[in-house]
Amino acid sequence: MKRNYEDPVYKEWRQRVYKRDKFRCQMPNCKCKSRLQAHHVRKWSSASMLRYDIDNGITLCRKCHESIHGKEHLYESLFMEIIRKNAS
């Protein structure tokens, strides 16, 4: 299935992720508030069950999102920890 950014369910998921993260990039030492994107901690393609789980999403700015491209798995545990903290 192809990702549809206009899907209302996807938009809702993204908004909830942003809100939990207070509309800031969650990369340590960044925290910027512009050009935000919602990153799937576990891959969109491989974790279909988690696609709309807000505990699987984290707010990143475009720059940070691009910087982890291809090495997303290295950030999984760091992001999970940040998400857990933000959710509590």
Ligand SMILES: [Zn+2]
């Ligand atoms: Zn950032």
